[in-house]
Amino acid sequence: xxxxxxxxxxxxxxxxxxxxxxxxxxxxxxxxxxxxxxxxxxxxxxxxxxxxxxxxxxxxxxxxxxxxxxxxxxxxxxxxxxxxxxxxxxxxxxxxxxxxxxxxxxxxxxxxxxxxxxxxxxxxxxxxxxxxxxxxxxxxxxxxxxxxxxxxxxxxxxxxxxxxxxxxxxxxxxxxxxxxxxxxxxxxxxxxxxxxxxxxxxxxxxxxxxxxxxxxxxxxxxxxxxxxxxxxxxxxxxxxxxxxxxxxxxxxxxxxxxxxxxxxxxxxxxxxxxxxxxxxxxxxxxxxxxxxxxxxxxxxxxxxxxxxxxxxxxxxxxxxxxxxxxxxxxxxxxxxxxxxxxxxxxxxxxxxxxxxxxxxxxxxxxxxxxxxxxxxxxxxxxxxxxxxxxxxxxxxxxxxxxxxxxxxxxxxxxxxxxxxxxxxxxxxxxxxxxxxxxxxxxxxxxxxxxxxxxxxxxxxxxxxxxxxxxxxxxxxxxxxxxxxxxxxxxxxxxxxxxxxxxxxxxxxxxxxxxxxxxxxxxxxxxxxxxxxxxxxxxxxxxxxxxxxxxxxxxxxxxxxxxxxxxxxxxxxxxxxxxxxxxxxxxxxxxxxxxxxxxxxxxxxxxxxxxxxxxxxxxxxxxxxxxxxxxxxxxxxxxxxxxxxxxxxxxxxxxxxxxxxxxxxxxxxxxxxxxxxxxxxxxxxxxxxxxxxxxxxxxxxxxxxxxxxxxxxxxxxxxxxxxxxxxxxxxxxxxxxxxxxxxxxxxxxxxxxxxxxxxxxxxxxxxxxxxxxxxxxxxxxxxxxxxxxxxxxxxxxxxxxxxxxxxxxxxxxxxxxxxxxxxxxxxxxxxxxxxxxxxxxxxxxxxxxxxxxxxxxxxxxxxxxxxxxxxxxxxxxxxxxxxxxxxxxxxxxxxxxxxxxxxxxxxxxxxxxxxxxxxxxxxxxxxxxx
Numbered sequence: 035x036x037x038x039x040x041x042x043x044x045x046x047x048x049x050x051x052x053x054x055x056x057x058x059x060x061x062x063x064x065x066x067x068x069x070x071x072x073x074x075x076x077x078x079x080x081x082x083x084x085x086x087x088x089x090x091x092x093x094x095x096x097x098x099x100x101x102x103x104x105x106x107x108x109x110x111x112x113x114x115x116x117x118x119x120x121x122x123x124x125x126x127x128x129x130x131x132x133x134x135x136x137x138x139x140x141x142x143x144x145x146x147x148x149x150x151x152x153x154x155x156x157x158x159x160x161x162x163x164x165x166x167x168x169x170x171x172x173x174x175x176x177x178x179x180x181x182x183x184x185x186x187x188x189x190x191x192x193x194x195x196x197x198x199x200x201x202x203x204x205x206x207x208x209x210x211x212x213x214x215x216x217x218x219x220x221x222x223x224x225x226x227x228x229x230x231x232x233x234x235x236x237x238x239x240x241x242x243x244x245x246x247x248x249x250x251x252x253x254x255x256x257x258x259x260x261x262x263x264x265x266x267x268x269x270x271x272x273x274x275x276x277x278x279x280x281x282x283x284x285x286x287x288x289x290x291x292x293x294x295x296x297x298x299x300x301x302x303x304x305x306x307x308x309x310x311x312x313x314x315x316x317x318x319x320x321x322x323x324x325x326x327x328x329x330x331x332x333x334x335x336x337x338x339x340x341x342x343x344x345x346x347x348x349x350x351x352x353x354x355x356x357x358x359x360x361x362x363x364x365x366x367x368x369x370x371x372x373x374x375x376x377x378x379x380x381x382x383x384x385x386x387x388x389x390x391x392x393x394x395x396x397x398x399x400x401x402x403x404x405x406x407x408x409x410x411x412x413x414x415x416x417x418x419x420x421x422x423x424x425x426x427x428x429x430x431x432x433x434x435x436x437x438x439x440x441x442x443x444x445x446x447x448x449x450x451x452x453x454x455x456x457x458x459x460x461x462x463x464x465x466x467x468x469x470x471x472x473x474x475x476x477x478x479x480x481x482x483x484x485x486x487x488x489x490x491x492x493x494x495x496x497x498x499x500x501x502x503x504x505x506x507x508x509x510x511x512x513x514x515x516x517x518x519x520x521x522x523x524x525x526x527x528x529x530x531x532x533x534x535x536x537x538x539x540x541x542x543x544x545x546x547x548x549x550x551x552x553x554x555x556x557x558x559x560x561x562x563x564x565x566x567x568x569x570x571x572x573x574x575x576x577x578x579x580x581x582x583x584x585x586x587x588x589x590x591x592x593x594x595x596x597x598x599x600x601x602x603x604x605x606x607x608x609x610x611x612x613x614x615x616x617x618x619x620x621x622x623x624x625x626x627x628x629x630x631x632x633x634x635x636x637x638x639x640x641x642x643x644x645x646x647x648x649x650x651x652x653x654x655x656x657x658x659x660x661x662x663x664x665x666x667x668x669x670x671x672x673x674x675x676x677x678x679x680x681x682x683x684x685x686x687x688x689x690x691x692x693x694x695x696x697x698x699x700x701x702x703x704x705x706x707x708x709x710x711x712x713x714x715x716x717x718x719x720x721x722x723x724x725x726x727x728x729x730x731x732x733x734x735x736x737x738x739x740x741x742x743x744x745x746x747x748x749x750x751x752x753x754x755x756x757x758x759x760x761x762x763x764x765x766x767x768x769x770x771x772x773x774x775x776x777x778x779x780x781x782x783x784x785x786x787x788x789x790x791x792x793x794x795x796x797x798x799x800x801x802x803x804x805x806x807x808x809x810x811x812x813x814x815x816x817x818x819x820x821x822x823x824x825x826x827x828x829x830x831x832x833x834x835x836x837x838x839x840x841x842x843x844x845x846x847x848x849x850x851x852x853x854x855x856x857x858x859x860x861x862x863x864x865x866x867x868x869x870x871x872x873x874x875x876x877x878x879x880x881x882x883x884x885x886x887x888x889x890x891x892x893x894x895x896x897x898x899x900x901x902x903x904x905x906x907x908x909x910x911x912x913x914x915x916x917x918x919x920x921x922x923x924x925x926x927x928x929x930x931x932x933x934x935x936x937x938x939x940x941x942x943x944x945x946x947x948x949x950x951x952x953x954x955x956x957x958x959x960x961x962x963x
Contacts, residue, residue: 065080065109065136065137065138065390065391065392066109066113066134066135066136066389066390066391066392066393067133067134067135067136067389068113068116068133068134068389069133070116070120070130070131070132070133070134071130071131071132071133071172071451071452072130072131072132072133072172072175072442072446072451072457073132073133073134073135073172073173073174073175074112074116074132074133074134074135074174074175074176074177074178074435074438075134075135075136075137075150075152075153075174075176075177075178075179075198076109076112076134076135076136076137076177076178076179077136077137077139077146077149077150077177077178077179077180077181077185077189078105078106078108078109078112078136078137078138078139078179078180078181079102079104079105079108079138079139079140079141079180079181079182080098080101080102080105080106080109080138080139080140080392080395081098081099081100081101081102081105081138081140081141082099082100082101082102082140082141082315083098083099083100083140083141083142083282084096084097084098084099084140084141084142084144084145085097085098085099086282095145095148096140096142096144096145098138098140098142098145101395101396101399102141103396103419104314104345104427105138105141105181106392106393106396106419107419107427107428108181108203108427108428108431109136109392110376110377110380110393110419111373111427111428111431111432112134112136112178112431112434112435113134113136113390114372114373114376114432115431115432115434115435115436116132116133116134116435118372118432118435119132119435119436119438119439120132122439124439124440124443125439125442125443128443128446128447128451129452130442130443130446130451130452132435132438132439132442133172135152135153135174136392137149137150137152138392139179139180139181139182139185141182141185142185143184143185143188146180146185146188146189147188147189147192150177150189150192150193151192152174153174153177153193153198154174154192154193154195154196154198155173172454173459174198174459175198175199175438175442175457175459175462176198176199176200176201176438176441176459176462176463176466177189177193177198177199177200177201178200178201178202178203178431178434178435178438179200179202179203180202180204180205181202181203181204181205181427182204182205182252182254183205183206183207183210183252183253183254183257184207184252184253184254185205186200186202186205186207186210186219187205187207187209187210187216187253190210190216190218190219191216193218193219194216194217194218196459196460197217197218197459197460197463198218198459198463199218199220199438199459199462199463199466200218200219200220201220201221201222201434201437201438201466202219202220202221202222202223202434203221203222203223203427203430203431203433203434204223204340204365204427204430205221205223205254206221206223206224206225206226206229206254206258206340207225207226207253207254207257207258208225208226208227208257208258208261209253209257210225211225211483211484211485213482213483213484216484218463219484220437220466220467220480220484220485221484221485221486222430222431222433222434222437222486223340223365223430223485223486224365224485224486224487224488224489224490224513225483225485225487226254226257226258226261227261228487228489228490228511228513229258229339229340229363229490230258230261230262230265230266231265231511231513231516232363232489232490232492232511232513232518233262233309233337233339233363234262234265234266234269234271235511235516235517235518236337236361236492236509236518237266237269237271237307237309237337238269238270238271239518240307240531240532240534241532241537241541242271242306242307242335242534242536242537243270243271243272243536243537243538243557244271244272244274244304244305244306244307244536244537244538244555244557244558245266245271245272245273245274245305245307245308245309245337245536246273246274246275246276246277246298246299246302246305246307246308246309247259247262247263247273247275247276247277247308247309247310247311248277248279248295248308248309248310248311248312248316248317248320249276249277249278249279249310249311249312250278250279250281250311250312250313250316250341251278251279251280251281252281254311254341255278255279255311255312256278258311258339259276259278259311262309262311263276270556270557270574271557272538272555272556272557272558274302274304274305274538274555275298275302275305277291277294277295277298277299278291279291279292279295279312279313279316279320281313283315283316283319292316292319292320292323293323295320295323296320296323296324296327297327299324300324300327304536304537304538305334305536306333306334306335306534306535306536307334307335307336307337307534307536308334308335308336308337309337309339310336310337310338310339310342311339311341312339312341312342313341313342314341314342314345314347314348315348317338317342317345317348318347318348318349318350321348321349321350321352321356321357322350322352325352325356333358333534334357334358334359335358335359335360335361335531335534335536336357336358336359336360336361337361337362337363338360338361338362338363339362339363340362340363340364340365340426340490342362343360343362343363343364343493343504344362344364344426344427344493344504344505345504346495346502346504349502353497353500354495354496354497354502355497359494359495359531359534360494360495360504361492361493361494361495361508361528361531362492362493362494362495362504363490363491363492363493363511364426364490364491364493364505365426365427365429365430365488365490365491366426366429366488366489366490366491367426367429367491367505368428368429368432368433368473368474369474370428370429373428373432377419380393380419426491432473433471433473433478433486436471436472436473437466437469437471437478437480438462438466439471440469440470440471440472441462441465441466441469441471442457442462442465444465444469445457445461445462445465466480467480467484487513489510489511489512489513490510490511491507491509491510491511492507492508492509492510492511492518492528493505493506493507493508494506494508494528507521508520508521508528509521509528537557538555538557538558538559539557539558539559539560539561540561541573541574542559542561542570542573542574542575543561543573543593544569544570544571544572544573544575544593544594545563545564545569545570545591545592545593546561546562546563546564546570546575546591547561547562547564547570547575547576547577547578548560548561548562548574548575548576549561549562563590563591564578564588564590564591564592565578565590566587566588566589566590567580567581567583567586567587567588567595568580568581568588568592569581569588569592569593569594569595570593571593571594581595582595583749584747584749584754585597585598585754586598587751587752596752598749598750598752598753598754599752599753599754600668600753600754600756601753601754601755601756601823601824602667602668602669602755602756602757602824603665603666603667603824603825603826603827603828604666604667604668604824605666605667607666607824609825609828610666610828613662613666613828613831613832613835614662614663614666616835616839617659617660617662617663617831617835618659620655620659620835620838620839620842621656621659621660623842624652624655624656624659624842625656627652627842627846627847627850628649628652628653630850630853630854631643631648631649631652631846632649634853634860637853637860638860638861638862638864639849639852639853639859639860640849640853642849643845643846643849644691644694644695647691647694647695647719648845648846650687650691650723651688651691651692651841651845652846653687654684654685654687654688654691655684655688655838655841655842656684657680657681657683657684657687658680658681658684658685658688658834658837658838659834659835659838660680660684661676661677661678661680661681661684661834662677662681662831662834662835662838664676664677664680665677665827665828665830665831666827666831668756669745669756669757669758669827670745671743671744671745673745673758674743674744674745674758674759674760675738675742675743675744677758678734678743678760678766678769679734679737679738681834682730682733682734682769682770682773683727683730683731683734685773685834685837686726686727686730686772686773686776687723687727688841689726689773689776689777689780690722690723690726690727690776691723692780692800692803692804692841692845693722693723693726693776693779693780693783694719694722694723695784695800696779696780696781696782696783696784696797696800697713697717697722697783698717701713701714701717726776729772730769730772730773733765733768733769733772734765734769736765737761737762737765737766737769740762740765741761741762741765742761743758743759743760743761744758744759744761745757745758745759746758746759755823755824757824757826757827758827770811774808774811777804777807777808778804778808780800780804781800781801781804781805781808783797783800784797784798784800784801784804785797785801799844799845799848800844800845802840802844803840803841803843803844803845806836806837806840806844807836807837807840807841810833810836810837810840811833811837813833814829814830814833817829818830
């Protein structure tokens with residue numbers, strides 16, 4: 035019983051295994067196969083979907099529906115590429131060949147997983163435990179596919195179990211670049227990161243900042259949406275709406291999603307640009323719905339992703355103008371001539387038809403005759419395929435096959451690949467990552483993320499006499515430098531689209547900035563004028579820039595800053611030119627006067643003017659005139675210091691010399707003999723000058739050390755006033771006040787001598803010049819305090835010139851007139867005559883005061899003041915008889931002393947001689963040098 039039971043048990047197991055193998059075998063029947071030493075699997079969307087089963091009670095295989103010509107062409111591209119590789123020297127030199135086993139994913143994840151189970155199956159084993167290779171095919175060494183990112187992600191997880199390399203020709207989901215989760219996944223297309231970068235670059239170049247997004251549900255659509263939104267936001271592009279369409283559109287939920295998306299598009303008329311990551315069928319249904327709603331499609335620009343940028347079937351029964359403009363992003367293309375030749379000869383290759391159920395189904399399509407016209411023509415199928423062949427996808431499939439061929443060649447050059455089991459999938463994976471393969475004369479390699487990133491072609495759909503061209507390349511995107519380069523021949527078509535305005539708010543002009551309301555998109559804003567001293571020099575600026583208020587200004591709503599006018603007492607100013615001319619004239623006159631005085635330094639007039647002191651006064655006037663020049667021009671700190679100090683010291687020297695001359699007059703008219711004797715000893719002219727100037731030097735030195743004048747800028751709204759800051763106003767006042775005190779002393783001393791003989795009289799000129807100086811500076815103080823602006827230096831300059839010309843006119847011009855035009859008065863005799871007449875006149879006046887008092891005054895001297903230029907002037911007597919008693923004054927003598935017998939007291943001060951006679955008939959004399 036036991037042996038019999040064991041036999042029955044074994045029969046049951048074998049029966050179950052056979053039944054299971056039959057079921058798996060039914061499914062595992064690949065759509066297209068070809069033998070080879072190395073087998074490659076393929077997953078292609080030969081159908082657009084599967085039949086929906088509302089009530090599923092047990093596992094079952096869904097029926098694929100809606101034949102997909104695009105997927106079929108992709109499968110044919112792999113077959114053609116494998117056959118081309120088998121004929122290439124890369125494999126023929128090693129004597130090996132590639133085979134393939136293609137499955138239909140039916141655009142369904144579950145169906146694709148069932149197909150991938152065939153790629154990972156282990157060879158069947160016999161009862162003895164050995165491998166049964168008689169009925170099993172060699173294992174799959176690599177898989178090409180799938181097209182959809184969602185399917186590729188699911189299949190990649192299953193293929194990772196055996197590290198079977200998978201090369202996708204169209205899956206662009208960003209997640210697939212993660213080698214930690216997908217170590218065996220490779221692709222011949224770039225990641226969606228680069229596609230969304232290219233899209234954002236196009237939108238930025240076209241100034242489309244208000245866009246909508248339509249995407250398919252699933253890993254691909256959501257990944258692309260997230261990438262696009264993040265990059266668009268970073269570039270200042272706002273997404274007005276995001277519509278996600280389900281994969282299945284035949285269900286009520288699918289129809290509702292299409293209706294909602296159409297309604298959203300219709301309610302956003304300002305959104306003229308829509309970016310779509312949807313599938314071709316989804317876009318076709320959306321266009322049909324929009325057309326039924328009467329929405330103006332022709333006004334929009336559709337930016338198509340690689341998923342439908344080459345699928346003109348989305349038009350359905352519509353023409354291109356019905357939907358608007360389509361700008362697509364597609365993969366780089368290759369040379370399709372060999373593949374087209376392959377398609378033209380498909381009908382003659384019976385062996386391929388026999389091993390390719392997909393091709394059989396294509397020939398048996400019921401609508402093929404309606405679309406093509408003549409069913410019996412052998413060229414009709416080829417024409418259908420040629421019209422639907424996507425150049426870029428075919429090239430990507432060819433790259434995948436070429437990469438596998440070169441990887442296999444690298445492995446088989448080191449070992450025998452004809453023996454089953456000698457090559458493992460993970461070996462092929464390693465060779466793929468390290469290999470460099472060539473295709474159409476160019477070398478390619480996978481990067482660290484397993485991608486081949488060639489960039490994108492930007493295409494623009496065009497309708498020419500009813501024929502839609504979806505492959506018109508207008509630009510290329512270069513991922514290395516993230517830039518678009520526009521082709522010269524077709525740039526006009528893309529440029530025309532830039533007239534399309536897709537913005538939420540109109541652009542803010544220069545001079546305005548964007549103000550976004552809280553809770554709204556940053557692209558929806560109102561334009562506000564920039565405030566004063568702020569500007570915006572570009573459109574759509576988020577904030578206004580600030581002017582440098584020290585040197586710039588702007589009005590409200592300005593697009594730029596205006597440089598503030600720099601104001602100062604300029605050399606080009608008419609008033610400055612006039613004052614400079616007067617200063618220059620003053621310097622010339624001083625030099626001329628100095629030269630004249632030097633030439634006539636021995637004449638009475640020059641000696642009467644002070645002799646050497648007059649030259650010192652003239653030198654100081656030159657310094658004073660020069661100081662006036664420093665009040666003109668753009669002030670510098672050095673200029674500010676020099677102009678005040680130079681004027682203060684030079685004019686102090688001038689007034690000090692005049693003070694010495696004034697003190698002579700004071701001594702001449704000091705009646706107190708005791709005080710006169712003291713003053714005679716103290717009177718040291720050059721010492722007095724040095725002392726007066728030294729005090730001013732001390733004042734200026736302290737001023738410069740403690741708080742010196744410096745340049746400063748006063749900022750006004752539209753101008754900058756450059757002027758000198760005097761530093762310490764106290765020091766400035768002390769300097770001017772000190773000169774004023776010296777002038778007052780001069781004025782007081784000179785006022786006493788205002789009645790001296792005309793030819794000897796300096797007092798009147800000193801009095802008038804000091805009075806003019808004091809009056810001008812008294813006027814200057816309130817004007818200087820109350821005046822501001824660039825003409826403030828001119829106020830002080832005018833006062834300096836008045837003071838200088840006052841001294842020059844009062845002290846020197848009359849003497850120059852005598853020297854040049856009254857030479858007869860510039861003699862000793864003329865001076866003596868003037869003194870004598872003046873003294874005689876004084877005696878006459880004194881005698882006539884009272885005749886009755888003659889007896890009382892007989893023994894006394896009649897006194898009257900007069901001035902003599904020099905004692906030497908009396909060397910030659912005047913031609914007039916003296917009326918004074920001979921015992922008091924001997925005319926013609928150089929009076930240095932008088933005999934005491936006359937009882938006259940004589941004081942000799944070196945520069946003049948004064949004396950008082952106490953005897954009768956004596957004169958009081960005062961002789962000045």
